Amino acid sequence: MTTVTSLDGTTIAYTRIGQGPALLLVDGAMCHRASGPNTGLAEELAGDYTVYTYDRRGRGESGDTAPYAPEREIEDIEALVEMIGGPVFLYGISSGAALALAAAASGLPVSKIAVFEPPFVVDGTRPPIPADYTTSIETMLAQGKPGAAIRYFMRRGVHLPAPVVAMMPLMPGWSGMKAVAHTLPYDLAFVTEFEHGEPLPEGRWDDVKMPALVVDGSKSPAWIRNGTRDLARVLPNAEHRTLPGENHIVKPAALAPVLKGFFR
Structure with missing residues (x-):
């Protein structure tokens, strides 16, 4: 390394x-x-x-x-x-x-x-992020719920359709995503300022x-x-x-x- x-x-x-x-x-x-x-x-x-x-x-x-x-x-x-x-x-x-x-x-x-x-x-082509978006993800992570944080991020941040998000835990890379979910707030720090429509x-x-x-x-x-x-x-x-x-x-x-x- x-x-x-x-x-x-x-x-x-x-x-x-x-x-x-x-x-x-x-x-x-x-x-x-x-x-x-x-x-x-x-x-x-x-x-x-x-x-x-x-x-x-x-x-x-x-x-x-x-x-x-x-x-x-x-x-x-x-x-x-x-x-x-x-x-x-x-x-x-x-x-x-x-x-x-x-x-x-x-x-x-x-x-x-x-x-x-x-x-x-x-613009208005999709809803802006919720007012408590970052706080919600940080709370889920603090509660030891990385999967919930990922699903919330994918639905409210990435704006994927709900059925797609519901299927994500069945995908091969799900465990790997959960392993790094604690870094989601690191990404949010650079983008949420510009996600309000x-x-x-x-x-x-x-x-x-x-x-x-x-x-x-x-x-x-x-x-x-x-x-x-x-x-x-x-x-x-x-x-x-x-x-x-x-x-x-x-x-x-x-x-x-x-x-x-x-x-x-």
Whole structure:
């Protein structure tokens, strides 16, 4: 296991493959190197880039240090960038997209940033998150009910249909999801501000001045596609792309060529 140490002493595990310019991939909720789309994406990109994937704190082989604060996750990325030697290309998916944007805005040496479908709710195409959304998930986790927290997150946050959520405990990856459910509040810290059915605030990411690529899938729900387009609108230097036939579970083989065209 290869690791770096974050500013607060937390051990962050990472993998490096490929050769070329450095590209760091940031996972979304409940994903890590052993379970999620970025490992497959790294393999697709390794012919052109030195690709780094890592386990966000509290997941996989990375450590965790209480109390949690969003700044700690930006410091984790900073530790990785310092180890790489920067500057880097940066990519984030879903809630990891919001984390990647926060890291880029913090002043880290990021040459270009690409994001896929941050879960922003910017209009009335779906209900906003409930007022007690984060508190409800934290309470369920504190009560030792990770499954209930996941189901609530999937229904009220991801807005999956109730029958789909009801079937999730029967899926093969359910136990793995429960093992990292305690990190759900870490993701919520980066996205709930933008899930209330209002357009994204002007100027929120003015410090993300580097070229940015904002990507969605043509088969994703309208609400998340609208949020993606709105992000492209408010970023200072962004372009928007839609992947035909893709949804939030984007196929690495479909996404990789678009990223290669951008990170060049």
